Amino acid sequence: MPEGHSVHRIARQFARNFVGKPVFASSPQGRFAEGAALLDGRAVESVQAVGKQMFLETEGDLWLRVHLGLYGAWDFSGEILVDPTIASANGRMGQTNQRGTDLDASSIADEAPILDDAGENSLASIGAPRKTRVHVRMSEATKGLADEGAEWPPPVVGQVRLRLMTDSTCADLRGPTACVLQTPDEMLATVAKLGPDPLVGDVDEGEERFVAAVRRRAVPIALLLMDQSVVSGIGNVYRAELLFRARLNPHTPGRDVPEETVRALWRDWVRLLAIGVETGQMMTMDDLTADQYRAAMAHRDDRHWVYHRTGLPCRVCGTDIVLEEIGARKLYWCPRCQA
CATH class of the missing domain: 3.20.190.10 (MutM-like, N-terminal)
Incomplete structure (x- = not known):
């Protein structure tokens, strides 16, 4: 989707x-x-x-x-x-690139386009x-x-x-x-039913709405992140990646997630959404070299921590990534890093 x-x-x-x-x-x-x-x-x-x-x-x-x-x-x-x-199909690098990456935009400005095999950045x-x-x-x-x-x-x-x-x-x-x-x-009535979007309205007000919506519910956080009345725009890929980046067990009830963790989830969504809009790709990996970045821009398998990696070793701990179904959608997560 x-x-x-x-x-x-x-x-x-x-x-x-x-x-x-x-x-x-x-x-x-x-x-x-x-x-x-x-x-x-x-x-x-x-x-x-x-x-x-x-x-x-x-x-x-x-x-x-x-x-x-x-x-x-x-x-x-x-x-x-x-x-x-x-960005064009090249996928710009620079100040809005993923957290922890320090790459020089001029170093790839004249290189051939990075063509994504899934067409995601078209x-x-x-x-x-x-x-x-x-x-x-x-x-x-x-x-x-x-x-x-x-x-x-x-x-x-x-x-x-x-x-x-x-x-x-x-x-x-x-x-x-x-x-x-x-x-x-x-x-206006349609928009009023939607949760906050980091690129619409005041981002701080959006954070407060998100925190309040998550922390009053006993629903698992994995389901809350996909609920468009709680937060807008997150789908299966971003859901899995946000939870892994937060090292958060997807089955944790929203009301049991510490407030600082909920706020960190929102702020990470603000960051990842901006990267996705600029590059056209759901880039969620951190600290990539220039070669790794180009590989990730070209191939989806190289740009995610856990999504679509069933049975493959976790990039952090080596434990096999688990796939399960929750809310009729596929959920990918690491049972050790996110225990």
């Missing part, structure tokens, strides 16, 4: 390429035909992400709410102006990984990827629920869990 960092990257792509412009909306698949007809011709006024959901405001007080769910993704094509706060398709990619003509920020002979508008490929287009940029939505239109009041 696309986690919070992906949705924030999508929102920034829309802000850069669609806000202030009228959109041509259609539903090639037909399942959102009425909604697309209402959106068609309206100017986009703002866009924001909250956790795993994106809200696109158009003129006339009409909001588009999209929740990608397990399989949803946005495919961008045409001329794409890349938001400067997110600026062309953001969401559930795709085996194919639509044509992309990037901005000057990513020179060398242009194809002046590409067909425009791009042909519809697969089951496109919603296509939004400006004169030069196209965004195709496939496989979302939710794609609905809302009034301003309905949009």
Whole structure:
């Protein structure tokens, strides 16, 4: 499932390429035909992400709410102006890199792109990984990827629920869990049900909301971190990694987790989310050399402590990583480091 960092990257792509412009909306698949007809011709006024959901405001007080769910993704094509706060496929290094890593951004600035084997950092398709990619003509920020002979508008490929287009940029939505239109009041009501997102509102207020929500519940912390009313944006990968980084037993009831540990979880989520938004990858490893960082950016197996490492030795203690099911989702953890 696309986690919070992906949705924030999508929102920034829309802000850069669609806000202030009228959109041509259609539903090639037909399942959102009425909604697309209402959106068609309206100017986009703002866009924001909250956790795993994106809200696109158009003129006339009409909001588009999209929740990608397990399989949803946005495919961008045409001329794409890349938001400067997110990296290209190279994955920028520097001051917002993971904790404990001190790497010189200039040392890799002219190297070949770090291409992720799972497509997680793609600026062309953001969401559930795709085996194919639509044509992309990037901005000057990513020179060398242009194809002046590409067909425009791009042909519809697969089951496109919603296509939004400006004169030069196209965004195709496939496989979302939710794609609905809302009034301003309905949009605010949806957001009010969501837990704090480090990139939305005051981060200190978000911390207090998170601490209060966790420490009043007897539910295991592993379930609380996946509860979008407790905290927004955390999915299976970040859940496993945050708990390992905190050396916290996933079955500990929220009310039994020391307050300082809960606060540390929030602050680590603030840090990891920022890294994920910038690089497009859920990078959770610390203290990597330049070569290790490049390997981790290219291969998911090299960038996580415990996620997807069932039966492999813990990177810290050597104990086999355990896989179990909790809340109908897979949970990876180290029974020794997180005892």
